Amino acid sequence: MxxxxxxxxxxxxxxxxxxxxxxxxxxxALGLISIVATLNRKNTQYKDAEYTLFRELDYLQTILRITSDKDLANIKPVFYEKTFYVNGYASLIKRDGRVLIDKSIEEQNINSATYFRQMNEMKKGHLTYTDPNENIRSRRKKHIYFAYFEQLQSFITATVYHKDLITxxxxxxxxxxxxxxxxxxxxxxxxxxxxxxxxxxxxxxxxxxxxxxxxxxxxxxxxxxxxxxxxxxxxxxxxxxxxxxxxxxxxxxxxxxxxxxxxxxxxxxxxxxxxxxxxxxxxxxxAAEEEALRKIEDEKRNWTTQGLAKFADILRQNTNDIEELTYNIVSNIIEYMNINQGGIFILNDDDETNQYLELTACFAYDRRKFLEKRVKIGEGLIGTCYLEGQTIYLVDIPQNYIKITSGLGDENPSSLLIVPLKINDKIFGVIELASFNKLEDYKIEFVEKIGESIASTIANVKINNNTALLLEKSQQQAEEMRAQEEEMRQNMEELSATQEAMAEKDRENQLRISELNQEISRLKEMMSDHETSLSNKQENFDFTEDPEESYSPEESVSIDQGEVEDVDEVDDIKQEDELEIDDSLIITEEEISEEESSSEDIIASDDNSVDPDDLLKGNSETQKEWEKHLGKSGKIFKKGKKK
Known part of the structure; x- marks a missing residue:
């Protein structure tokens, strides 16, 4: 060939x-051009169909939003009138597969169809299929564009034939x-x-x-x-x-x-x-314009996301110092948002009867400002924002409200944003930002979001500070209690030692008293023996009735060794005996002073015991008691001297 x-x-x-x-x-050449043109035509048809049909689906969704299942009869004509690409039509299909509106298969159930199961998985999109209900010879390839309508739990579809759309x-x-x-x-x-x-x-x-x-x-x-x-x-x-x-x-x-x-x-x-x-x-x-809009929105979302992550890290720093924490926050906000000036006011509730907003941090033009400012609640824009708990954004700022210093001089800012630091309806302060440029909505929303995080962090810082103060007080009280306990322990030890010393002294006094009582008993026995001896001596004297021939008892005392004819001799004997008793009974003043200083107890034992102090002081009752024991010839001894 x-x-x-x-x-x-x-x-x-x-x-x-x-x-x-x-x-x-x-x-x-023209064949190549034809192929290129054919492919471009196909792509154009697909894109045009996707744009047109999804717009139609959005239109049908708008209509369905103002109706309900009971009003479907009024909506059917709208679906029936819709025609896409010569023979295309619109349908409404329940999620369970029941066809609510369709020109050909209305009230049928397509739950078993493969393309319907794919629709349930995708919720919105485009599928290509052949209808299994049609005759095999007459089956035609179809394209279905669908979107899920949550209000009716149904799919809104637009079906076009491949022949009409592409072929x-x-x-x-x-x-x-x-x-x-x-x-x-x-x-x-x-x-x-x-x-x-x-x-x-x-x-x-x-x-x-x-x-x-x-x-x-x-x-x-x-x-x-x-x-x-x-x-x-x-x-x-x-x-x-x-x-x-x-x-x-x-x-x-x-x-x-x-x-x-x-x-x-x-x-x-x-x-x-x-x-x-x-x-x-x-x-x-x-498509490029839509992509540009999406890109701008993505950039805004990314800016917000990165900012939230950045400030989440900042809020984890300096959690024990509110002033340093708020300075880091406001300085980074001004830098991140590219604005000119800002400040943070924190609620000072140390005195519940006099609460006010205190400026804890101020930052402008890359410099930290050290300002002292207090704002009463409800006073000015700051106090109003705190009182109402709502964001205040102003572009028409009152004259002389705030001045921003720049290279051109002092000027009023173009916009002012005041956001409450609020979490769970509780406000912990206010953040104020000023700029020469107007702030976009997404930046305002960003400040409101981080305001919640700042409020949460400030709440935790206050709780931590209060906890630290309580801990410090409890530790101080514990130290004081330990010191008191140590002092009490020492006092108890001293008291115990004193009690032991007193007990020992008491035992010594009791022993000394016992010894004194024994000595007194011994002396009593000696005096009793002495009385007996004196009585015997007196009985040996021979008294006569004739006064001239009689003798006094003293002169007639007889001693075992011999007879005493002179009264003076008898007195000498009695004095010698008394001296012997006196020497054994003499108690010195030094011994009495020792007894008085060592114990405060009164020496008192049985009926035969005698208080030595009473004896030495010459107490009359004590003397009588002694005379009773010693007899008429007994003698009293005072302060260690013989009578």
């Missing part, structure tokens, strides 16, 4: 070969391209057949080279042909085609660079490729 074609080709002349080559080149538009595009290809081939073939002469061979060869370059995907330079004949027209048309392709490629390249401001004019109103590129530009431009 190939050999036959080669043989036929060899039989062609140059003109025929040129015509054949040009036609083949054109077919290849027919692409086929129309291919027909146009094919028509353009055929038209171009016929035109070139006709021109070549009518142009005779060697003067066209050279430009044709040149054009063949250009076309071959174009077939390779490269854009060649324009071919210059000065003649105004048909060949010149062909060259001019071809140059226009190349220029159109060049501008189209340049436009596509700029679109690829997201340069949607690049100016592009299609070759004509019927320029399929050019118009398709313009549609693609519009679609991509919308």
């Amino acid at each position: 190939i050999n036959r074609l080669l043989q036929k080709y060899r039989k062609l002349n140059l003109q025929q070969r040129v015509i054949l080559a040009i036609n083949i080149t054109l077919i290849s 027919d538009p692409v086929r129309n595009t291919q027909k146009i391209l094919l028509f353009a290809l055929i038209f171009t081939l016929i035109l070139f073939t006709t021109v070549n057949y009518y142009v005779i002469g060697l003067n066209i061979t050279k430009p044709i060869k040149a054009l063949v080279k250009v076309v071959r370059e174009l077939a390779k995907g490269r854009l060649p330079e324009k071919y210059h042909y000065e003649s105004k004949n048909e060949v010149g027209d062909i060259v001019q048309s071809f140059n226009e085609l190349v220029e159109g392709i060049r501008r189209t490629a340049e436009f596509a390249s700029e679109i690829g660079k997201n340069n949607f401001k690049h100016d592009f004019k299609p070759l004509s109103d019927e320029d399929v490729l050019g118009n398709s590129l313009i549609e693609m530009k519009v679609s991509l431009q919308k």
Whole structure:
């Protein structure tokens, strides 16, 4: 087969070969363009369908939000009237698979369908399927776009046929391209057949080279042909085609660079490729704008997230010093938000009868400010913000409310933000921020969020400080109690030692008293014996009735050893006996002083015991008692002297 074609080709002349080559080149180039245009058409159709149908679904959701299950009868006409891409239709399907609204399968249950199970998993999206309920021969591929509507627990769907969405538009595009290809081939073939002469061979060869370059995907330079004949027209048309392709490629390249401001004019109103590129530009431009908005929102979210993480770390530092903590907070807020000045007011509730807001930290222009400021609750914007517990944002700031010093002088700020430091409806203070620029909403929300974290941290710091104070007081009280306990222990030891000493002294006194009582008893016995002896001596005297011849008892005492005739001699004997008793009974004053200082007890034992002090002081009762024991001849001894 190939050999036959080669043989036929060899039989062609140059003109025929040129015509054949040009036609083949054109077919290849336009075929490539047709493929690119077809693919672009498919992509455009998918994107256009996704944008259009999801917008329709949003519209149907808006309608359903103002109705309920009982009003579905009034909503059905709205669904029935909707037509997408020739034969497409809208449906409402319950989550359990029951079809509430549909032109063909209403009140049926599609819970077992594979695509419906995928819908339940995705909630929103796009699926391609073939309806199992249709006849096998008549089954057609469908595209379903769906979104879950939470209020009715149902899916709102838009179903279009693949033929209407893709096949027919692409086929129309291919027909146009094919028509353009055929038209171009016929035109070139006709021109070549009518142009005779060697003067066209050279430009044709040149054009063949250009076309071959174009077939390779490269854009060649324009071919210059000065003649105004048909060949010149062909060259001019071809140059226009190349220029159109060049501008189209340049436009596509700029679109690829997201340069949607690049100016592009299609070759004509019927320029399929050019118009398709313009549609693609519009679609991509919308997508880029949406992407830019999403990017801005993402940047805001990332800014907020990073800020929350940063301040969460800051709030974990200096938790024992409120002033240092608030300074770190306000300085970092000013730096992070790129504003000019700020301060934090903390509630001072040390005196419950006189509570006020105290400025604990102030920061402006990269410098720490040491200011003393107290604000009463309800006074000014700060006190009002604390009292109401609501954020205050002002762009029309009263004159002289606050001054911001810059290189240009003192000026009023353009915006003022006052946020309460509140958690669980309890306010611990207020943060005030001032800036030359207006603050965006997301920055205000950011300050409100970190305000809750600051309030929580301040609450913990106050609790920790109170706990530390209580701990310090308890430790101080414990030290005092230990000191008192030690002092009491020492007192108890001293008291115990004193009690032991007193007990020992008491035992010594009791022993001494016992010894004294024994000594007294012994003396009593001696005196009793002495009385007996004296009585015996007196009985030995012989008394007569004659006074002149009689003797006194003293003179008539008789002693065992012999008789005493002289009374004075008897007295001497009695005195000697008394002296013997006196010497044994003498108690000195020094001994009595020792007894009085060692014990406060009164010496008192049995009936026969005698208080030595009473005896020495000459107590009358004691003397009588002694006289009773000693008899009429007994003697009293005082302070160690003999009577």
